[in-house]
Amino acid sequence: MGTASHNIATQSKTLPCEMTLENLTEFPEGRRVLTCIQCGTCAGTCPYGELMQYPPRRIIGMLRAGELEKVFTSDSLLECVACYACTAKCPRGIDLTGVLLPLIKEQVLLHLPVMPAELQKALENKLRYGNPMGESPRKRAAWVKTAGVPVRILSEDPRPAEVLWYVECYTSYHPRGQDNARATARLLHALGIDFAILGNEEKCAGECGRLSWERGLYNTLMEYNMLVFAKYQFKMIVTSCPHAYDAFRYRYPIVGFNYRISPVPPFFAQYLPQLKSILKRNLNYTVTYHDSCCLGRHNNLYEEPRALLRAIPGVKLVEMVHNRVNTICCGGGGGGMWLDTYYKTKGIERLSERRVKEAIATGADVLAVACPYEVSRFEDALKVLGHEKKMIVRDITELLAEAIEV
Amino acid sequence: MAESKDIDRNGVQIGVYVCHCGTNIAGTVDVKALTEYAATLPGVTMARNYKYVCSTPGQELIKRDIHELGLNRIVVAACSPCLHEKTFRNVVAEAGLNPYYFQMVNIREHDSWVHTDKRAATEKGKDLIRAAVRRVRLHKPLERKRVSINPAVLIVGGGIAGIHAALTMANAGKHVYLVERDATIGGHMAMFDKTFPTLDCAACILTPKMTAVKSHHNITLWTLSEVTQVDGYVGNYQVTIKHKPRYVIEDACVGCMECIDACVYKQAKVPDEFNMYLGKRKPIYIPFPQAVPQVVVIDRESCIEFKSGKCKKTCVEVCADRKAIDFKQQETTETIEVGTIILATGFFTFDAKRVPYYGYGIYPNVYTGLEVERLINAAGPTNGEVILRDGRKPQRVAIVHCVGSRDENTNRYCSRVCCMYSLKLAHLIKEKTEAEVFNFYIDMRTPGKGFEEFYNRVADEGTHFVRGRVADIYPNPGDGGRLLVCAEDTLMSTVRKIPVDMVVLSTGLEPQADAQDVRRRFHITCSTEGFFLERHPKLAPVNTFTDGVFLAGCCQGPKDIPDTVAQAGAAAAEALALIDIGYIEQEPNTAHVLEEVCSGCKTCIPLCPYQAISFAENKKKAEINEVLCKGCGTCVASCPSGSVQQNLFEDEQIFAEIEGLLAYA
Known part of the structure; x- marks a missing residue:
């Protein structure tokens, strides 16, 4: 832990030579x-x-x-x-x-002669507010009041924690993301894990900034987050956002990031035996799981989310035609999250709609997801296609939390 | 020529020859400076440089100098000893000296080819020559030993490679033991319908050779057998063979197959391996109609007698007096002695499930090439009709090239045969079904006699060619089970999604699953992809690094039938060349134990890779079998008391060489 702060001091000012098209x-x-x-x-x-x-x-x-x-x-x-x-x-x-x-x-x-407005706004918001929606940084931890379980915020109580839970933007601000945040908090609490969050000090990890072309913005966020991490003591970081996981795992190491890091599903999968003893409620759902690109294709985490779903009483897991390495993106990555309007003006089919058609074809009642972009994208796609009565979208954590509440 | 005034006290007179190798050496190393330097070294009588020392005039020069100047040690600074050490040893011997009064210095591979700084390369050349000069004066005369060679040969694997090699050897009058692990010989070729590019019927050209094997008086054919152990050395191998029970006495069975009809299973129920599990067979069966030997076999996994012991044994009843069925047959082993071994163990076809986005094993209408071979074959599960699992005849077929080949995620190499067999399947499917056929390829590779012409013929027949690697295969929604094959047509720069009834995956060739075990058993090596490694990719393609063990066919790497047969013939010729000379000359650079120093600690015994060291209980000392020793030096280096010495690598010789290397001039 101590070494990370040392690395920041020596490395954050001079980034190593970055790859360019020329070199x-x-x-x-x-x-x-x-x-x-x-x-x-x-x-x-x-x-x-x-x-x-x-x-x-x-x-x-x-x-x-x-x-x-x-x-x-x-x-x-x-x-x-x-x-x-x-x-x-x-x-x-x-x-x-x-x-x-x-x-x-x-x-x-x-x-580009004109930058798509929605994307430009999102990137500006990330820089100014630390989140793409332009929400107030002071409200980032507002959801905690409705969590129903105690959630420690490090700036208020800086004692060392086992797990630093990196909540990320959509999970912190979006109403449906907050459902995921509350569910995760309850699961962490139920498993007796010593966890804490950064609260209002947290800012977007910046992954989509990089993959959507804004390197400068990305570096700014990277430097900021590394300084915040250095303030506290924790054994590992668990994040609700697969995009943040990618950023921490593949990009942050060049500025000295060397914390243990895990996305939420594999983290909870380690606790399967304990989880099974508290997953009492029979949900009676047929569930199809959408592999997120970052979690699945990029990090080969295909089985952990499925293992969690299978552990829930009454869940029958069915697969879509495109699954695992062949999954179809929800359309939110690489900046796509903020290009829906642009695609619409060009008459391009939204990938979220293509994906929910496959999900509907399975006959499942629930489309389970593990990336915070997906809940809102798929719920919207279901509405647009008129399928909102046939299928609900749930983060895996929401289903797990539902099954522990008797 | 540079002369030295130095006369050695022991009468050693060294001649040093520096080779230009055209510009290969002289372009980077100052050969004149090397020559002048060599002449100044103690013991050197004369030093010369010459354009090609290995040429006939070069060789004659050495011989003449030996006679005229009384040279008695020769150093040649040229290329790798792998290439010309033998040449120069012969030259020295022909001039009347012991051939081991010679030392080679590699100033090409180790110097001129790997350096660009001429001055430094020249200095390095001097160091290397100095080391050789110091060492060669300590060389002792050595003699090559001869051991006789057993003329019998073991051939492992009864596919077309093993069959061809066996017949070649047997026709030359040598006794052949042909060992096959399955119940019949024939291998993969027996499963094919036609062969590219001439479209000969595979069975028509193969089965005569199979029966010739069975009836040849010089061939002992053992099916359901495997080699379990190999001891000995070139010319004198002892091989242990395991015979698995067939539960049918081979000599008693006449191949009437009445037992199959009589089996209590009225219907064939067991998935048939030979037909790629597309058909069914009974627990007592013959793999295919022309199987050799024409003897039935019982599968104990599915036979009721083995499962319950309560079968009516109608097979035994109908066999009657022939009494060929024997449920009590046990596994047996026997040891044979052979002089040479040919490995022809074949290949494994890539498991298409490893490319999950092609849907093999998920969508029933996705087949592998080998499965379709069986569908096309008249003796196959559909009697030669190309029909889908639901009985429909396909109207549109996609053939996907490069499945498990040319891919970092599976196998990096090109499997060589898939383009051609894909073209063949396109032709045969079209002929049988009149379906529209689409071949999806990355590059069309047809580099063989008549291959490009065959490609042209198949294109002329109207097969579609799409240049693009298939990226995805999935059911076309609302199209009655048709599959969409999705690829970019890179020549048109458009993504095409073509609906088809049937997909054929042209799976690549892989090493056999147990290739590593076999490699260890026969003391040979594998290349990185797991195929058996030949001694030299160009100049010794059927030899291995173990003398007397040769390779034929796809166990060495993917190849088609013409190449396999050519290689099998070459392997047989190499074995025959060894056998016909009658003896093997062994290099004398073997190790020996100085008994008075050996403490009998046995450290060396397990380290010897050739099992050449044993422990003499009476003397309590280690003993090295000179015939088995390959001169690797492992025992020499490991001996704690320094009691193992090796000819040509004696301590004083090595120390002299090191001192020479490190003594800056």
Whole structure:
């Protein structure tokens, strides 16, 4: 714990040399683009591959031919939702989502005559308020009053904690996200875990800032959060947001982040035997689980969420046609969360709608999710398609909490 | 030529030859400076440089110098000893010296090829030559030993590779033991319908060779058998073979198959391995009509007699006086002696479930190429009709190339045969069903005799070709079980989703699941992907690093039938070459124990990779079998009392070499 603060002091001012399009091939992971065999798996698996003028395969072709300018002046990469589908299936192991596409997106953004307003607002809000909705930072921990169990806030009670729970924006502010937050708090409490949150000191981890092209914003948030972590003592971080998990696991280490980190589902999966003894209530649901891109495809956490769902009495788990590595993104990643209006004006189908059609086809009553973007996106999609009576959307934590309340 | 005035007190007169190797060495190393330097070294009578020392004039030069100048030690600074050590030892021997009065210095692979700084490379060359000069003066005359070779050969695996090698050896008059682990020989080739690119019927060309194996007086064929242990060395291997029970006495069974009809199972109920589980067989069965040997086999997992002991045994009744069925048969082992071994253990087909987004094992209409081979085959589960599991004839078929090949997530290598067998299947499916066939490929690889012409023929027949790797396969909603095959057509830059009734996954070739066990048993090595490693990828493609063990067919890497047969013939020729000379000359660089120093601690015994060391109980000392010793030096280095010495690597020779290397001039 102590070493982290030391690292911040020495590293936060001078970030290590970052990969750019110019120095791409000097990094082993960047150099991989040279091995592309132009097989088109990326375009074929991309949820918007049919629409993209420049899918990843063509971008690599243009890059190798020295004609990237044409890609920068096309807005087709705005359709990339950073879902890792291309990366997961690439037969050459090229990290498109993590390495190449964010660099291209940054240039696409710079060349856009007009930035999509919704996205611009969200990024500005992140910088000014620490959350994309533009909510007051002073209300970030307001949900705690309705949690029903004590939730310790470190700035008020800075004693060391076992677990620092990093709640994140949608879970803190969105009404349905707060349901998830309350459920998580109850589960942590029921399991007797010594946990605390940062409260109003917490700010967005910034992952979608990076994957949606704003590197500067990302670095600012990264520096801020590292300084806050250094103020307190805890054994590990557990986060409700798979995007924050990605940020902490893959990006923050370059500024010295070396805390143990886990997303919520695998964290609770460790407590399965204890959970089973308190999961008493029979829910009698047929549930289909949507693999979030970050949790599943990017981190191979496919089985832990399912194990939690199977532990609930009366839950029958059914699978959608596209599951696990083949999951379809909810459309919220890579900035897609704030491009719905833009897609609508262009007449593009929302991925959340494509996904709930598959969920409805399973005949399930509940669409279970594990990423805070998804609850609102899927509930909205169900309404738009007129399926809101057939199916409800629940975070896994909500279902677990429901099953412990007798 | 540079001459030295130094005369060695022991009469040692060393000649040093520095090779230019064209510009390979001379381009980076100052060969003239090396020569002049070498001439100044103690014991060196003469030093020369020459454009190609390995050439005939180069060799003659050495011989002449030996005669005219009375040289009695030779150092050649040239390429790797792997290439020309033998050449120069022969030169030295032909000039009348002991061939081991020679030392090779590698100034190419170890110097000129790996450095760019000419000055530094030249200095390094001097150090290497100095080390060799110091060592060679301590060399002792050594003699190669000869051991006789057993003319019998063991061939492991009864696919087309093993069959072809067996027949070649047997026709040359050698006795062959052919060991096959399944109940019949024939391997994968027996499962195919037609073979590319000529569309010969696989059975028509294979089964005559299978029966020839069975009837050949020089071949002992053992099916349901496996090699469990290999001892000995080239020319004299002792091999232990395990015979698994067939529960049918091979010599008594006449292959009438009345027992199969008589089995209490009126219907075939057991999924049939030979038909890729697409058909059913009975507990007593013959794998396929032309199986060799033509003998039934009982599967104890499904046979009622084995399960309950209460079967009516109608099979035994109908077999009557022949008394071929024996439920009490036990596993047996026997040991044979052979001089050479050919491994032809074949391949394993990639498990398509490992690419989950292709839906194999989830959607019933997704098949593997080998399954479709069985559907097309007239002796297969559908009598040659290409029909789906629900009995429908497909109208549209997708063939997906590169499944489990060319993919960082599964296998990185190209499986070589899939493009061609995909084209063959496209042709056969079209012929049988008149379906519209789509081949999804990344690159079409047809580099063989008549292969490109076959590609042209299949295209001309109207097969569609989509250049793009399939990214997703899933049911088309509301299209009666049709599957959507989704890929970018990279030549059109558009994503296509093509509805089909049937998907054929062209799965790649992998090493056998137990390749690592087999590798250890035969003391050979595997390449990174797990296929058996040949001694040299170009110049020794059927040899292994173990003398007398050869490779044939797909156990060495994916290959088609023509290449497999060619390699099997080559393996047989290599084995025959060993056998026909009648003896094996062994390198004398073996280790020996200085008995007076050995404390009998046995440290060396388990370390020897060749089981060459034993413990002499009477003397309480370690003993090294010279014939088994390969001269690896492990025992020498491990001996706590320094009692193991190795010819050509004696302590004083190694120390002299090290001192030479480290003594800056």
